Amino acid sequence: MGFKEDFTLKSNELLEKRVMRDAIHDYIHVDHLIIWRLINAQEVQRLRRIKQLGGTHQVFQSAEHSRFVHSLGVYQTIRRMLETECLDNYLSDYDKLCVMIAGLLHDIGHGPFSHSFEGVFHDNHEDMSVRLILEDSEVHDILADFYEELPQDVASIIQHTHPNKALIQMISSQLDADRMDYLLRDSYMSGTTYGQFDMSRILRTMRIKDDHIVYKESGVQAIENYILARYHMYWQVYYHPTARSYEHLFQSIFLRVKDLYQQDYHFQTNMKYILPFLENKETNRDFTNFDESVVLYYFREFTDEKDPILKDLSLRFLNRRLFKYVDFDDINEVEEIKKIASQHGYDPRYYIITDNQKQIPYLHYGDNFNEIEILDRHNQLSPLPLKSEIVSAILNSKNYKSDQKVFFPKELKDDISIL
Amino acid sequence: MGFKEDFTLKSNELLEKRVMRDAIHDYIHVDHLIIWRLINAQEVQRLRRIKQLGGTHQVFQSAEHSRFVHSLGVYQTIRRMLETECLDNYLSDYDKLCVMIAGLLHDIGHGPFSHSFEGVFHDNHEDMSVRLILEDSEVHDILADFYEELPQDVASIIQHTHPNKALIQMISSQLDADRMDYLLRDSYMSGTTYGQFDMSRILRTMRIKDDHIVYKESGVQAIENYILARYHMYWQVYYHPTARSYEHLFQSIFLRVKDLYQQDYHFQTNMKYILPFLENKETNRDFTNFDESVVLYYFREFTDEKDPILKDLSLRFLNRRLFKYVDFDDINEVEEIKKIASQHGYDPRYYIITDNQKQIPYLHYGDNFNEIEILDRHNQLSPLPLKSEIVSAILNSKNYKSDQKVFFPKELKDDISIL
């Protein structure tokens, strides 16, 4: 028998278990020292300085929560899943430990305003999470110190390569702990009702069948409700144009920085925290140092730079002079707007931004692993759309809602509105 | 100028306005004496003794609220609608008074376990509400005493004949105060999240266009959410088979009473409160006397009747020996079950009940009055399905969820399950 087979959660429990109060889960329980050590590791603590929702708090003012508290919430949701009879019996104690840790760490690779940041620097937060787990970090040391194969086992869950598919489903599927926590949390914090769904019922209908997680038919309604909760949160909250405007500004600033760097512009600001990213050779340490407080510090510094574009964009960002926006159907309209911008002295590369948001409520996969599968009373599995009229209707409509906008400085509003 | 034109709400205000605490709306405000008098009228107070959700509290134990508190909630929702700028400006003070009263009174025609009751006695609660408003009742006297045309004006809103279509929409349409209050209230009381939706936002996007109520495009998401909330409440709560089982039992008891009456059975019980219904000549007074406390009193009395079927059904009802149920596809299966029931001495007329629940989330009407219409930024109207991918998808699917069950005594379970 090896370490993994012998390992029991019970024998590794803390003498005095810890709890942390949380607005969503009431309490977050920490029963094992390794979890406590990971929570306090600098890569996890750094997430306190990264907002969960990027620019959304510009619209939903009270949604100011961090990725840190979401990560605790994912961990706690995994713990609740593990308490269900079906998973409690199905998983080994070692696998349970791995998946709790994967839940806690799955977001550590996120940069500030993650998607905008990745837009400029072509990083991928999932890869970065894995890299931080596998090498050269405090979390890596804590994991490896506990058991040498633990970093790899945790990483393989996040990378979708772990042999036990149920573990992957718990963290990253169409119905996972990540989404469950963020819907409930973002909804609560923003003061909207859209993201509420019946987590208790979904967990109660969870079963294991053919080595993966499926749901009893009596859970279909609760799952439909969850899928639509997610759909509505996207359109009402996550894709709100004011939040997008804020994030575009962020992206334009970094794009300008990158361009200036490539043009050998002389920055007055000490660029040491950004340089590794510009040079495309950031270490894990560089990454961990880079959070929203650093970004905001730089934006303030940039307001004293000589480059008028960088200075102007940074002032707009800090003092909330966000870009305005209109819908467009045709790329020619955008070209028109770019022309106007140029005429008024705004470089379209930074000042005219387009995006197109689409949200597909449910993906119908060929294979059974990514599908939400429903177990009927004859013990047969079907993909969710066969059991849900609502999901099926949406899938067949093909006519997904999308939202295509062009963003521009407020000063151009009158010129553009007459187009 | 006549009464209606001269009437102002302000000049009719109570010196000391009244408020009542409510779990859904925080406070229910009563600013006018006529509202206060109507609330205390016996036809409205009677609704305290009629449960809002019939048998649902057999499953959702804490959902024990009455139609009375729902009626207050509809009235309060109307008040909130009237506070919106668009309705405040559009409606005369007299119309405002009429619609507030219609909201308060629209349910006074409900019998105990309304739908089951109507199933046996072929009454219609809407007609009965109108009848009570128009004649021979305490609410009628209060209304007529205030202004002679008031009973008719209020009734015409409930009857859908009022010339001002917006008033009808407020009380009775696919997006009305009645549904808004019951979704929020039933959801809160049952402890489920399904019925929650964003009422504030829907009210904020309300507009008047071409003399009826429409909604700005920015409200589409909130309306979708409301439509799906309703859909899920139907399937999770209102159509729960245990609740249906309870209501079928109710209906079988009354069916048996009716049959016995027609067979000249001699009831030991003093039937005075039921007789008018059996003779099909109930007065308004008879109707008002008839509430759930009377029904429960009779059911207890029936446990001492000689007729074994009436006695048995009443005992089952009072002591919660509900019918069991299975899905069926084919009427032949039901015939089979009826045969088994007969063999075991259970008269299928009372002991084998079938039903078929269907819930169409949204109805697409030809005319613009019953449709939820959306006002776009070009000031054009479209029916909701053209603006909502979700609603459109559901409409086009044609494949609505339905649920067809047969209910039978628990004692037959083993015989039936082998079919």
Next chain:
Amino acid sequence: MGFKEDFTLKSNELLEKRVMRDAIHDYIHVDHLIIWRLINAQEVQRLRRIKQLGGTHQVFQSAEHSRFVHSLGVYQTIRRMLETECLDNYLSDYDKLCVMIAGLLHDIGHGPFSHSFEGVFHDNHEDMSVRLILEDSEVHDILADFYEELPQDVASIIQHTHPNKALIQMISSQLDADRMDYLLRDSYMSGTTYGQFDMSRILRTMRIKDDHIVYKESGVQAIENYILARYHMYWQVYYHPTARSYEHLFQSIFLRVKDLYQQDYHFQTNMKYILPFLENKETNRDFTNFDESVVLYYFREFTDEKDPILKDLSLRFLNRRLFKYVDFDDINEVEEIKKIASQHGYDPRYYIITDNQKQIPYLHYGDNFNEIEILDRHNQLSPLPLKSEIVSAILNSKNYKSDQKVFFPKELKDDISIL
């Protein structure tokens, strides 16, 4: 080894455990057949027809919940207590079963509008609960059928005679499952915030010391908060004068019935459900038949009685013509009011009612059993007031809030207000 020692909850578990949705506890879990059978017993089902808060829904309109759902909540609260490490280890499985059952059954002896009813008929609901458990009832049969000593063991918890004091504390002490559930539930249902407190934290600080339940010092704040929650619920909700007025009317009706009975008045109404109480020889069956639906039935019947007092009081009750009230300091004021009432033809025995509400937030007992005791970090016990400045301050003030009112018919208002 006997039955009690051998008994394990695990081996008695239902194959398919049941859950019921609840607005307060989310789910109420039923793991054992005997609990399920007891829930469906007629003495427990009868509680569906008894309102938890008597006349309070006359003020807090949405607080219409029954003693049935509260009883489920007490049972569920006991279950949560039993899940704490300290009680889980301390109690035998048989004791756990007993206390869960005692929680479920402790209120079955309540009559309709309990306190008013007891005021006329001198019953005591605790004695009646015990009587129903010990003999001649469906719950008795279920208990005795399971194990012959079970009725007595359950009853002794409710009677405070059980040798294990912790069991008694769980059901009936200054910090028990009964109060915890009713504060949370009444607060939620009435839509007030006053009764909210931090149950999770109180349960987390529970410990066993010297064979009874005590609380860690870190729980003092949560307990203070609970004590004040209760204090505020009494004054804001339970003692609201409108609710008292409603209950006084109830009591006057029954007082009149009793007086008429003793004067050999000939009732037109068939008195069979009340007679046993008037003759002071009600059986358990008589008691179980007597619920609010019967009372309301009788009140409606009484509106046709010849006795003008009984008729008038019943009409007032059904149509909410409640008594008005004023504070008084001196019994002479009441005598004055009674004189006025007599002059106007109102018999003061039924029409002039006084009461005096007092609520002592915390009782400091000599013995450690009734006291809330606090365990400090030196493992020493102190009574709560020594550890809580707030509770100590309240105890020492001696100047408890009280509220003394006289109630009278509205028609006398002008005559009385000039006094």
Next chain:
Amino acid sequence: MGFKEDFTLKSNELLEKRVMRDAIHDYIHVDHLIIWRLINAQEVQRLRRIKQLGGTHQVFQSAEHSRFVHSLGVYQTIRRMLETECLDNYLSDYDKLCVMIAGLLHDIGHGPFSHSFEGVFHDNHEDMSVRLILEDSEVHDILADFYEELPQDVASIIQHTHPNKALIQMISSQLDADRMDYLLRDSYMSGTTYGQFDMSRILRTMRIKDDHIVYKESGVQAIENYILARYHMYWQVYYHPTARSYEHLFQSIFLRVKDLYQQDYHFQTNMKYILPFLENKETNRDFTNFDESVVLYYFREFTDEKDPILKDLSLRFLNRRLFKYVDFDDINEVEEIKKIASQHGYDPRYYIITDNQKQIPYLHYGDNFNEIEILDRHNQLSPLPLKSEIVSAILNSKNYKSDQKVFFPKELKDDISIL
């Protein structure tokens, strides 16, 4: 007639009123352009980068909200107060505008981790708010641009010198919009129930008497509840020792920076944002630039400083190696601990910190302005303690809870615990 007398809110309304979603107040309404401009001013936007609760999110993880969203909440609470009949009638439109603005701006003088910051630099946030309103800031310009006396009129409310005492009471008294918003918000965000109270009822019982705000006797219970909510929030949340530990660390870092500066230490870090504070000559611009993102940036920089104390403290702060703590009664114990610290090489000036928290639930003032006054039915005023047994009891006890702790590095725990 001058500007103030002529001014009407109505005529200054925005054509399209704005609303912002908020988790506490549902919506925050902006009806006037000047409010919208102030919200977007840099001094107000800066508050997004200052946490409302300093180090509290170290314990109550989800309480990560900023002073910005609290400021919006205070403004919205003032708006709700102004909607009450009594204030609506009593105040001029100009005064209403002033007090809404004062609510929005009252916190702009807060530094990062305000109280710790003020502990080192002896600033006072109220004075700073006033200074920013009166001169040299974006908010000043917006105010003066609207009307020249507006800055002074707003400032005088915050300074308690405005002639209209009711305005001061609304912002800063024992029952004000500031406290109301923070109790509800901090409670919601932290996921505790302690801070909930019945704001609707308190506002409903507000009256004007003798030119200041008083409360009807029917509000006493709600006010008691509010006072105790505040008391419990202090002990359960605000004074939590882990939060204090975090703030002490903050303060030690700045104390070390100040000492090093006075010793002419050569910082490697570019100190430009801190220098003005060290030199005690910060301008408004310097102040506005200084927020939590700058502080966190500096703390990261300090981890590369040569000074071992500054480096060590900064690492502890960023990576959550907080000080441990014990209660102490006697200053000699602290001296003992300081000796141990010195022996282990920890300079007690930075590593051994004591504090003493006290919370007096209610202050009984001689004058009627700071007192909460209660208006009885005879139209007489009394101070709250005469009308509230609970508040009176607490006032008379004199034995206020206090909590005196010494904080020290975890490494010294064993040496200290044997003392």
